[in-house]
Amino acid sequence: MSALDGLEVRRTTTAQQLADGLSERIMAGAFGPGDRLRESAIAAELGVARNTIREAVRILELTGLVRYEVNRGAVVIAPTAEKIEALYTARERLETAALVRTPRPEQLAAITEAFDALCDAATNDPSAIVDRDLAFHQAIVALLDSTRLDEFFASLTQELRFYLTVLAKDETADEVIAEHRAILDAVRLGDRDRAVAEIHAHVEVSVERLKAVLKN
Incomplete structure (x- = not known):
């Protein structure tokens, strides 16, 4: 029996693909500094579960491109x-x-x-x-x-x-x-x-x- 038996190689998750796509849009200027990333609106437009969008936004938060603000939710970073x-x-x-x-x-x-x-x-x-x-x-x-x-x-x-x-x-x-x-x-x-x-x-x-x- 191999130590690798049962190990699965998984493709990039949907959330990661969405995070990559949103990152590209931010870089291209589609979302400006301080713009909100409305999870419900993005989920509805793309036909994706809101939980998946939320996970994608969390990935973006870890990269520093997005941060959470009280009463506003996820927003694109505003450079200072x-x-x-x-x-x-x-x-x-x-x-x-x-x-x-x-x-x-x-x-x-x-x-x-x-x-x-x-x-x-x-x-x-x-x-x-x-x-x-x-x-x-x-x-x-x-x-x-x-x-x-x-x-x-x-x-x-x-x-x-x-x-x-x-x-x-x-x-x-x-x-x-x-x-x-x-x-x-x-x-x-x-x-x-x-x-x-x-x-x-x-x-x-x-x-x-x-x-x-x-x-x-």
């Missing part, structure tokens, strides 16, 4: 300067800690490949730029050689994806590529101080742009 700074500070500290390490050849290759993929998206598939951007920074965090820290950064990416999608509306592909190329060049040269400085600058510019968006 404080939230942006807290999120980007966590990101910056992870990446700067990673960049003081010397990458192994395979790690440098992974960062380079992620940058090339970002450039390819900028030319051929602009809709993929945000995902490729995050993959580049995930490759940097991987320099820490910690699966737990990899997972922690991955847990930040859903919320980061939301903000990067906001930024994508005000950035050109050339600007995105130039900022990431500067980081990669410093890593390739083994210039740790410059690499850290480039990440500081990259994060600072992103935070300031997001704050400017909030004021509009």
Whole structure:
């Protein structure tokens, strides 16, 4: 008798599929910051049980895209300067800690490949730029050689994806590529101080742009 007897491989649940679909709509701007996700209305429109919608919303809450408010229920997050700074500070500290390490050849290759993929998206598939951007920074965090820290950064990416999608509306592909190329060049040269400085600058510019968006 095998230790795996009876183990079933299950496909993604309906709730997860709904969470993924709602996430895509939020990223696309179909739901704006502060908008309510009316579970009964969504359930009726999609012909899905309300409990399933509620489970999907809970999944979104864990990603940071949605939060519950008293007397309002589930609402799409409304960015604030404080939230942006807290999120980007966590990101910056992870990446700067990673960049003081010397990458192994395979790690440098992974960062380079992620940058090339970002450039390819900028030319051929602009809709993929945000995902490729995050993959580049995930490759940097991987320099820490910690699966737990990899997972922690991955847990930040859903919320980061939301903000990067906001930024994508005000950035050109050339600007995105130039900022990431500067980081990669410093890593390739083994210039740790410059690499850290480039990440500081990259994060600072992103935070300031997001704050400017909030004021509009």
